[in-house]
Amino acid sequence: MNGVHIHLVVNHFPIITPILALLILIAGFIFKSQIVKRVAFALFIFGSLFTFAAMATGDGAEDFAEELEIASHLTIHAHEEHAEIFAILSYVLGAFSLVSLWSNIKGKDFAKVLAYVTMAFSLIVIYYAQQTGSSGGEIRHTELYETALRDNNE
Secondary structure, eight states: OOHHHHHHHHTTHHHHHHHHHHHHHHHHHHTTOHHHHHHHHHHHHHHHHHHHHHHHHHHHHHHHHHHHTOSOHHHHHHHHHHHHHHHHHHHHHHHHHHHHHHHHHHTOTTHHHHHHHHHHHHHHHHHHHHHHHHHHHHHHOHHHHHHHHHHHHO
16 A cells, blocks of 8 residues: 555545534534533544645655646646645644533533534535545546536536
8 A cells, every 4th residue: 555545545534524523513512412522522633633644645646646647737736725725724623622622521611612613613624625525536536527617617
C-alpha cells in the first residue's frame, strides 16, 4: 500500500465524520444527554485527526494523478485549494470540540453555548467538506465534471 492508497482510504473520514457527529450532537440536544453530546465532540476531534492523514498523503496522490494525466492540472489544483481551506476549518472544529468536550465534562456554565457554536461551525465545515469531496471526485470520476459542465451550460 502506497501513499495514494492511503489517501484514498483516509480521505473519506474527515468528510463523513462531521456529518455523523452533527447528527449525534443534535440527538444529544433532543434527548438532553450529555453523554451523547460528548460522543459527538469526540467524533469531531476524530474527524480532524483524520484530516491530518488526508493532508499528509495528498501531495503524493497529486504527483501520481499528474504523472498519469488522469485529470487536468486545474482540476487537481481546485481540489487542493478546497482541501486546504477545509483542513484549516476541520482543525479549528477539532480544537473547538476539544474545548467543548472539556467544558461539558467539567459542567461549565458556558458548555451549552459552546455546544451550539460547535454545531453551527460544523455546518460551515460540512459545506467545505462537500466542496473538497466533490472536487476530489472529479479527479478520478470525470463523469462528475462533465455532468457539472453540461448542467451549467443548459
